[in-house]
Amino acid sequence: MNSSDMVGAWPPPPGVTPNFESPDSIAWMVITAALVSPIVAVFFVLMRSYTKKCIFNRFDWDDYAVVVALLFASAYSVLQVIQTQYGSGLHIWDVPLKKYTTYTKLGIPGAVTYNMSTLFTKVAILLFYLRLSTDFRFRCVTYAVMFVAVGYSLAGGFAFLYLCRPLPKYWDFSIPGKCSNFGAAFLAGAALNVATDVALLLLPLWLLHPLKLPLRQKIGVTLILMTGSFVCGVSIYRLAIIPPGLDNMDATWHYIPNIIWCIIEMNTGIICACLPNLKAFAKRHFPNLFKRPVPALVRPTGYIQRPSPQSLVDAQGSRTRWLNGYFSMSSLKSSNGSTPSVKKTAASASTTISEPHRKNDTIEVVREQLTV
Numbered sequence: 001m002n003s004s005d006m007v008g009a010w011p012p013p014p015g016v017t018p019n020f021e022s023p024d025s026i027a028w029m030v031i032t033a034a035l036v037s038p039i040v041a042v043f044f045v046l047m048r049s050y051t052k053k054c055i056f057n058r059f060d061w062d063d064y065a066v067v068v069a070l071l072f073a074s075a076y077s078v079l080q081v082i083q084t085q086y087g088s089g090l091h092i093w094d095v096p097l098k099k100y101t102t103y104t105k106l107g108i109p110g111a112v113t114y115n116m117s118t119l120f121t122k123v124a125i126l127l128f129y130l131r132l133s134t135d136f137r138f139r140c141v142t143y144a145v146m147f148v149a150v151g152y153s154l155a156g157g158f159a160f161l162y163l164c165r166p167l168p169k170y171w172d173f174s175i176p177g178k179c180s181n182f183g184a185a186f187l188a189g190a191a192l193n194v195a196t197d198v199a200l201l202l203l204p205l206w207l208l209h210p211l212k213l214p215l216r217q218k219i220g221v222t223l224i225l226m227t228g229s230f231v232c233g234v235s236i237y238r239l240a241i242i243p244p245g246l247d248n249m250d251a252t253w254h255y256i257p258n259i260i261w262c263i264i265e266m267n268t269g270i271i272c273a274c275l276p277n278l279k280a281f282a283k284r285h286f287p288n289l290f291k292r293p294v295p296a297l298v299r300p301t302g303y304i305q306r307p308s309p310q311s312l313v314d315a316q317g318s319r320t321r322w323l324n325g326y327f328s329m330s331s332l333k334s335s336n337g338s339t340p341s342v343k344k345t346a347a348s349a350s351t352t353i354s355e356p357h358r359k360n361d362t363i364e365v366v367r368e369q370l371t372v
Helices: 027-055 061-086 097-132 136-161 182-208 215-246 256-285 309-330 342-359 361-370
Strands: none
Touching: 027 061, 027 256, 061 097, 061 256, 097 136, 097 182, 097 256, 136 182, 182 215, 215 256
């Protein structure tokens, strides 16, 4: 078909002639984001999976959730690249009507994959939070956030199946029927997305507040939370740019920034979910990063000598033997002078230690998982 015989998806503005041969295009921006962001996310997911499977010898539900989130994020990126072949990144009057129909159809699985990716990412992070604490109030709030995330993600992902009755009217306005308010659905989903992102950012502070961490560990925690705040910032930015574009009929052009930030948001969220495992991975493969300087011993002569490894071992062994002897004999005698059995002593010692240990479980796990 000759380009002069083609019909554009929408009439051009006054004084503008449709260009079906070599139109202006910003599709390259979508393609770049769709290639770079998932590659970085794949690296972090592989790092997380390797760490959990090969170092910790376990693979929990949150690990599976991250993998599923990555699959949906990758599917979304692929769909966006395909859409560039059907008008995405072009002015709508430069898109042939037949191509625009396919472009619109691809928007439905795009909405589903986006919502499912963000959902599984948030579920993975929330499941990780649940492993960190047994506090009843904290767990209730975490489950509540998870319930909200599941609810609005499922509703937002499949809302496109019901926004138009019959469904084909979504991509063909000539069909008799009725369509609901697309803008309201977009805004509601984006607002709830921001709310849950803020909750994900604030929940760790509940656990980290009682921690008294050294500066080095505080920096590590801050970096992780700053990455999470970036995802939250992207969600807020997307919420801000949606309303101006709702009344703009040049959707194939003006919707591009939203698509790019969706891709960045999904993959950055996945990266955030993988960051707590970065410490164990780095310790295994880059142990020099975590080595502390050996303390120096000052001799009376004035020069400094570092203790040999054997002297440190001997000193540690002597202290251990002294503690064992002290607790097994002197301090474990009963009031009548007799020495209690080893079994009773071990049981009582375990009881004495376990109570405060349980109270500090959360602090220790957070210190181990979220600090460097």
